[in-house]
Amino acid sequence: MDLNRLERIDEYRWQIPVDGPMNVPGVIFGDQEQILQMDDKVYEQLRNVTLLPGLVGPVYAMPDAHWGYGFPIGGVAAFDAEADGVVSAGGVGFDISCGVRTLHTKLTTAQLEPVKSELADALYADIPVGVGSEGAIRLSNAQMDAMLCGGARWAVEQGYGVSEDLDRTEERGCIADAKPEAVSDRAKKRQRREMGTLGSGNHYLEIQRVAEVFDVAIAAAYGLTADDIVVSIHCGSRGLGHQIGTDYLREMALAAGEFGLELPDRELACAPILSTLGQRYLGAMRAGMNCALANRQIITHLTRQAFERLLPDARLTMLYDVSHNICKVERHVIEGEEKELYVHRKGATRAFGPGSPDLEPGLRSVGQPVLIGGSMGTGSYVLAGTVESETAALSSACHGAGRSMSRRQARRQFHGRQIVDGLADRGIVIRSPSSRGVAEEAPLAYKDVNRVVDIAERAHLSRKVARLEPVVCIKG
């Protein structure tokens, strides 16, 4: 990215100053080297977001930002409904409520090691993964609507988990005001065979080892100690969410003129929050969020069953579940005044700091766990939300490493078999139906997650708690 177009705020924040039609400035997080390496498309897309009406405060790009569609991946923007603010289907994206759930296992590496290959096989057999895979659960129309209203709470009521799981799930596992009637029949049909499926691409289920603890006090509050084994699940709302995105992007793109909206990019398709279309989308998107929460809950259940067979001493309990492709109504203090805002996070994680009333009592003193997925080889992080993140970026943090290489480049440069063998030499077991898929997800196709979280910490977006190293990776 061309630094000449940015104003440096401090060592880790760079501003796109307001000019011409921009309504607010843009702020990009990163050190100079990261900004130089960042695609110019991030600048272009973030600047496009600043042109939308009803924005409150700057729009932000997290340190893992890269070229997305409409919003950059890693983009955060908040809108005020009373100031003609909009909700954007493009700002949420196709994979509504894609997120990460991390579970404790109460096991250590030594207990896992003798059975890790067998456990990898069991998880790979039990959890539908990759193109063409199908879940065992079939929902009637009424059951589908109940799932879309109830989310993970519905899944627990059906026997896929325990009520304690909900205490550690964002919104206690159920997003209010979902409207199944705003979800098309096509979207529901697309979901019919996909409940409890992991998907493909960058989605995964990993067994991970706590390799390093940075903040012992917060780690203790989260129940993490070095050498613990945890499980992380990264997936979203599956076909239902993809079709909701498809349906509403089209409808919003076509209706933009009626609302007097001049879209700098059709992918920023949006509608006024208070319009009928805006409200319908919010209802459908919330149904998509519940679908994602239910899906991760069902996968949790399948994971527990596989562990139970091979490691009966394991106890899989929730660390946390948080999404990173969402639009949520949140209250934030802007220039001393508390406001209700529609916060879009596209490839960015909510990161509430200590004291947030939205956190359950066990987390309120230390802040929300922020779950950062890395790549197969480089590991993941557990971060904690900070008080400072509220003013820095509306309590938001990065969501992953972010790609540094296109899929096309990756498959030209790497071979799936070599990657699987190379990781096996390091004790990491990979199970995936697609060799080319593994090549496209090669560790070196991603940015250095260590640098991304370092910057997130130095910029006060979140605090490092623990680093997780992959042991087993089930990849779509």
Add this chain to the structure above:
Amino acid sequence: MQNPSWSHIEHDADIGLRARAPSRESLFEAMGEALTAVVTDPASVRLERQLDIHCEAPDDALLLVDWLNALIYEMATRRMIFGSWRVKFDGHKLDARVEGETVDRARHRPVVEIKGATYTALSVEQDSSGNWQAQCVVDV
């Protein structure tokens, strides 16, 4: 006039499809082939089943997104992969017959499922020599 061709273009997170063709019909057919190539080698697809697809949109660019999204929907709900595309237009109405088969995970080794076609870097254009070209980024 050139023969229809397609390629995948660089995009940080997702995959860009690009095609060139002597007609709008063959352009949309080539984009259909480029879409299949995201998932598997189009040449590996057997033509065992066929279905008809109909779309209508106010302009060519939106019509291209609708066409790709219709293919993505059929791939997802029928668990199919396509290897033949025959497209006809009546203005901005598209009628197509596509052929393919149910995904065979062992033979196709499908790489990734496609979530949707985006409006990012989207274009459908005819140049001064009469050739058509298009591009579209799909989310995977």
